[in-house]
Amino acid sequence: MLWNTLLLALRAIRRNLMRSFLTVLGIVIGVAAVITMVTLGRGATQAVADQIASMGSNLLIVLPGQRFGPGISGAPFFRVADAEAIRSQIGAADAVAAVASRVATTVYQARNWSTVVTGSSDEYFRAGNWQLAAGRSFTEAEERAGKAVCVIGETVRERLFGRQDPVGSEIRVRQFACEVIGLLAAKGQSAMGSDQDDTVVMPLRTVQRRLTGSTDVNRLMIAVREGASIDAVQDQTVRLMRERRNIGANEEDDFRVMDTRQIAETLTGTTRILTLLLGAVAAVSLLVGGIGIMNIMLVSVTERTREIGIRLAIGALEREVLLQFLIEAVVLASLGGIVGIALATAASVFLAGLMQVPYLFDPAINLVSFLFSAAIGVIFGYFPARRAARLDPIEALRHE
Numbered sequence: 001m002l003w004n005t006l007l008l009a010l011r012a013i014r015r016n017l018m019r020s021f022l023t024v025l026g027i028v029i030g031v032a033a034v035i036t037m038v039t040l041g042r043g044a045t046q047a048v049a050d051q052i053a054s055m056g057s058n059l060l061i062v063l064p065g066q067r068f069g070p071g072i073s074g075a076p077f078f079r080v081a082d083a084e085a086i087r088s089q090i091g092a093a094d095a096v097a098a099v100a101s102r103v104a105t106t107v108y109q110a111r112n113w114s115t116v117v118t119g120s121s122d123e124y125f126r127a128g129n130w131q132l133a134a135g136r137s138f139t140e141a142e143e144r145a146g147k148a149v150c151v152i153g154e155t156v157r158e159r160l161f162g163r164q165d166p167v168g169s170e171i172r173v174r175q176f177a178c179e180v181i182g183l184l185a186a187k188g189q190s191a192m193g194s195d196q197d198d199t200v201v202m203p204l205r206t207v208q209r210r211l212t213g214s215t216d217v218n219r220l221m222i223a224v225r226e227g228a229s230i231d232a233v234q235d236q237t238v239r240l241m242r243e244r245r246n247i248g249a250n251e252e253d254d255f256r257v258m259d260t261r262q263i264a265e266t267l268t269g270t271t272r273i274l275t276l277l278l279g280a281v282a283a284v285s286l287l288v289g290g291i292g293i294m295n296i297m298l299v300s301v302t303e304r305t306r307e308i309g310i311r312l313a314i315g316a317l318e319r320e321v322l323l324q325f326l327i328e329a330v331v332l333a334s335l336g337g338i339v340g341i342a343l344a345t346a347a348s349v350f351l352a353g354l355m356q357v358p359y360l361f362d363p364a365i366n367l368v369s370f371l372f373s374a375a376i377g378v379i380f381g382y383f384p385a386r387r388a389a390r391l392d393p394i395e396a397l398r399h400e
Helices: 002-015 016-055 081-089 123-127 140-145 155-160 203-211 230-244 261-301 305-313 318-355 363-389 393-398
Strands: 059-065 092-107 111-120 131-136 147-152 168-173 174-186 199-203 219-224 255-259
Touching: 002 016, 002 219, 016 174, 016 318, 016 363, 059 111, 059 147, 059 393, 081 092, 081 140, 081 155, 081 219, 092 155, 092 199, 092 203, 111 123, 111 203, 123 140, 147 155, 147 168, 147 203, 155 174, 168 363, 174 199, 199 203, 219 230, 230 255, 255 261, 261 363, 318 363
Parallel strands: 111 199, 147 174
Antiparallel strands: 059 219, 059 255, 092 111, 092 168, 092 219, 131 174, 147 199, 168 174
């Protein structure tokens, strides 16, 4: 009986293909929108997590002031001695790098490019999880002497050298020449949207003498040893820096210690909330599609009143008529769900490539969206089906 009822439902759907297509369209759009929004949201969350990880694992960043920009807070900068104190007194610190940065114009032959010049030690590459694509990093002698050598990022290489190998060449930074001794492997954009590869790294003394003209250190980078407690190292760093900066017991810190894990949790938490919000908004279109199904099914009941009357008059049971119209609604909704999933997959792959985020197939959201679309068919198809089943056969046969 169920098979015959299903065949009758499919025959009725095929009888009005255009109307059935327009009815299904609302469900297709709803399902596709929900799956696409959630999939892209998960991809964006993963991209943010990957970008944070590229900054360095188990990384602490010590910055002057409690707000972004030391000039705003008036807090003093750090000194190289602060980095040395952390290195000698905190055993779990695997690498400690004092960093000073300045924006400068770099020139090679007829090309020039404005970039961030970073001064630090060889430990900067370990702390920041940098890999060398070519060449080498600084030697201890070059760091002590403040020699004019540099390691450049992929963006700087592309802007100044094109496809040429930069290692061994000389570039001009402001008014002095600098030998390129290494090329950094590309990292891409950071979680904040900046280009991590748009950088030139020199020994700290070179930058202080030739660019900043001071011994100020903008930030300290601390890579925590694998297996050690990051929270413990963070607490030790806070106590040590308070002591070195002569901060009293009742005074607030004039610096902040940022943990990349906290940054990752904050940013990924934000993207998850936005994903849920967008998914919820898209789910509203599923309800609109369900209302469209109910509307069309009511029209169908009215058009087929005589047919229903004949079926009831020759012995069809009310539950059989109810089941027929209910199956029609469920088939329409389920068909919309299947088409919506296919459309969402294609849209997600395309948009993920366009947005440069990973495409992460989520079986759960696809299954839930399909089941929800089928449930929409049951819920919104029940009222028209019940109305058809409760028709009086005599009145139905009289209907014109």
